[in-house]
Amino acid sequence: MAKKKVLGISFGRKMANTDVMVKTALMECEKAGCDVQFIRADDLDIKPCTGCISCVVGMTTGRGKGGCPIKDDFHIIDEAMMECDAVIVGSPTYETSPTGRFKTVCDRMGPSHDVTFRKATYEEGLAAGKAPEQLPDPRSFKKRVGALISVGGAMTKNWLAFMLPVMYEFTMSMGIDVVDMHEYHGAMAYEHVLGNEEQMERMKKMGQNIAAALNAETEEERTKWRGDEEGVCPVCHLNMLNVSPDRKSVECPVCGIKGEFEVKDGKLEVSFSEEEQNRSRLRWAGKLEHSTEIKTQAVGPGQIPNLKELKAPYIGYAEK
Secondary structure: OOOOEEEEEEOOOOOOHHHHHHHHHHHHHHHOOOEEEEEEHHHOOOOOOOOOOHHHHHHHHOOOOOOOOOOOOHHHHHHHHHHOOEEEEEEEOEOOEOOHHHHHHHHHHOHHHOHHHHHHHHHHHHHOOOOHHHOOOHHHHOOOEEEEEEEOOOOOHHHHOOHHHHHHHHHHOOOOEEEEEEEEOOHHHOOOHHHOHHHHHHHHHHHHHHHHHHOOOOHHHHOOOOOOOOOOOOOOOOOOOEEOOOOOOEEEOOOOEEEEEEEEOOEEEEEOOHHHHHOOOOOHHHHHHHHHHHHHHOOOOOOOOOHHHHHHHHOOOOOO
16 A cells, blocks of 8 residues: 655744744654655745636636646645645744745635636546546545644734634645644744744644544544644634624634524533534535635626726826
C-alpha cells in the first residue's frame, strides 16, 4: 500500500515559530509512516488573483478545467495539494488575521479548486467524450484531512480573533475535512516556540492526530474531530457567531448555517439542526448549493447594452 502523503505549508518566516510548529507536526506524521513535504509560502512568487473568473467560467461553460492564466509559482502549491492526502497549514497573526500571502493563496485556490465545480465539469466532460487531460485533475476529488495552526504574539487571545475562521478559507473549496486546529497566543513571552514545551507537545499531538485520521478504517473515524476544544459549532468547531438582525437566531460565519440559542444557568446554549449542519459550506451539500446558485443566477455580458457609455465618466476619475 502506498504511503499517505502529508503536506505542511507555513506562511511564517524561515525557522520562526510557525515554521517550526508545522515541521514538528510533520515529524510526527513521518514517524507514523507518512511521506511528508514542507513548503514555505514566502519563498514562492505568488501573485494576487485578478478576479478575471476565467477559472470558474471555463468550468461552467465546459471550455476549461479550472486553470489560472497567471504565470507564477502557484503551480508548486497546486501540485503539492493534488498529491497530498493531508495538509497542515500554519500562519502568524497580522492584525487579528492571517498574513496577506495566506489570503492571496486562498483567493487563487478558492473558485478554481471548488470541488463541486470540478466534479460537475469532470463528469459532464467524460459524458461528452472528452479526454481526461482536457478535464479537471481527478486528484481533486481525493478525500483529504487537514489541521490549522494559528500563531500570535499577543498576550490576549482575542487579538487572534479572526485567525482560525479565516484559515478555513484554505480548506473550504477543496472540501478538506479539518480534524484538528490550535491557536498559540502569547508567543512574545518566549524567545522562540522551541522554549515552550507545552506548545511543542501540542504540535506533536497534532501530527499524531493527522496520522490517526489517515489510518482510520471508516469515514466516520477519518473525519472525527480530534481537537482540544469542541466549539459551539458542531461542524467547524469554532465559537464565532453572527447575530441575526432580529436577534432571534445566530449563524456560524464559517459554515453559513443558522442556529437557535437560549441562556441556561447563565450559559449560552446554541443548537444547529441536522438539516442546517448538512448544508454547511464545509460539506458537499452546502458547497453544491453555492455553485448551483452561481450557475443559475450569474449574469453574463450584454445585459446592459450601453455599459461602455455608463462607465465613461468613471474612467481615470481622480486617479493620479
